[in-house]
Amino acid sequence: MYNIPGHHHISMITKSANENNxxxxxxxGLRRVKITVNQDDPSMYHLFYGDRTGSPGTELTFFEIPQVGNTHPGTNAITRIGLLVPSEDSLQYWKARFEEFGVAHGDITSYANRPAMKFEDPDGLRLVLLVSNGEKVKHWETWDKSDVPAEHQIQGxxxxxxxxxxxxxxASTLTDMFGxxxxxxxxxxxxxxxxxxxxxxxxxxxxxxGPSEKPGRGSIHHLAIRVKNEEELKYWDEKVKQRGFHSSGIVDRFYFKSLYFRESNGILFEIATDGPGFTVDGEVEHLGEKLDLPPFLEERRAEIEAKLSPIEEK
Incomplete structure (x- = not known):
């Protein structure tokens, strides 16, 4: 049986690409590693942030939907994202930084048995900083052009x-099916x-x-978990089907291949391959600087660009 080595990425909804950026x-202080579009609806931006190369396990991704309404919190939803920072000193650094930038945040406390501090982004997305104590995605790379010092940077x-x-x-899906x-x-x-x-x-x-969450700005669309390659992805496609869940089948997202399914509570999971990654169509030094489109959308570039508002760099 293959194992799941961790999270791959997580995808959310934002009302404003500019505010989000x-x-x-x-x-x-994350690196914007890719500006692209929702491949199922190219009229909307899909933005990716992460470490130096947008390594699996560091990627936060956002679909921009300017007309989206507010989230109505409820159950049967992904409700908070933990981001790793190196130390308890880092929490103090981030507390001061959040106060400087007017970011909504709580006190330094604990979460899932770790020193932590909860905060929200401009859309009301619920996040929490967690002290990693040396645990981080092994391939995480410092982004040397970040405004955040290396010793306090978010590690995925x-x-x-x-x-x-x-x-x-x-519990049964996570333990019995995924191990x-x-x-x-x-x-x-x-x-x-x-x-x-x-x-x-x-x-x-x-x-x-209680009632299920009604998604809106700041809600979490899905969690993607990691697999090494397409061979492993095919294995999980069969496991998902054997479990009685509906699988999307394998989808080629160009930067990775993946499949989607909803478990019994309605939570949407994606299973995504580690590669080929965001350098497949760009050099590391210039990731995230321009609109990148997968080959099957390239012939529609003029039409797609005409519907997108430019992202202002502050």
């Missing part, structure tokens, strides 16, 4: 929180790790009854 580049994704009505159903380890359990919460002891594949599942 400013926050994740200038405030959080940590715990991802999901809130569901049927915790046991989610995650359940590392803790209480009446209303369980924590799972794709690699035991490592936070970069950790999922925190919380029980909550």
């Amino acid at each position: 400013h926050f994740y580049k200038q405030v959080l 994704m940590g715990s991802v929180e999901m809130t569901v009505r049927r915790l046991d159903k989610m 995650y380890t359940e590392v803790s359990r209480s009446e209303r919460e369980a924590i799972f790790q794709s690699i035991n002891g490592e936070v970069f594949g950790e999922i925190v599942v919380k029980y909550m009854d």
Whole structure:
């Protein structure tokens, strides 16, 4: 059986590409590694942020939908994203930085048994900084042009929180199908790790009854988990189908190949290959500087560009 080495990326909805770009580049100090479009609806931007090359496990991605309404919080949704920082000193650095930039944030506290600080982006997306204690995606690379000092830079994704009505159903999918380890359990919460002891594949599942979340600005569309290559992806496609879930089948996203399915609570998962990555159509030094389109959309470039508003660099 293949194992899941951790998170690949996570995708959200933003109302404004300009605000989003400013926050994740200038405030959080991440590198914008790709400007492209939603391949299923090329009229909207798809922005990717991460480490120097947008390594799997560091990617935060956003679909811009200017007309989107507000999120109505509820259950059966992905409800918070953990981002790793190196130390408790880093939390102090980020607290001061958030106050300087007027970012909504809480006190330094704990989350999933780690020192932590919750905060929100301009769309109201719920995030939390977590102290990594040396745990990070092994291929993470410092972005030397970041406004954030290297010793405090965000090192990729940590715990991802999901809130569901049927915790046991989610637990069964993660442990029985994907081989995650359940590392803790209480009446209303369980924590799972794709690699035991490592936070970069950790999922925190919380029980909550009530109406399902109605997505809007700042909501999380899906979590993508990692596989090495297409051979492994084909294996998981069969496992998903055997489990009784509907699989999208393998989709070629040019930068990676993937498949999508919804588990029993309705949470959307993507399973994505590590490669070929964002350097397949660009040099590392110039990632994220211009609009990149996969080959099958290139002939529509003029039409696509005409519908997109330029992103202002502040």
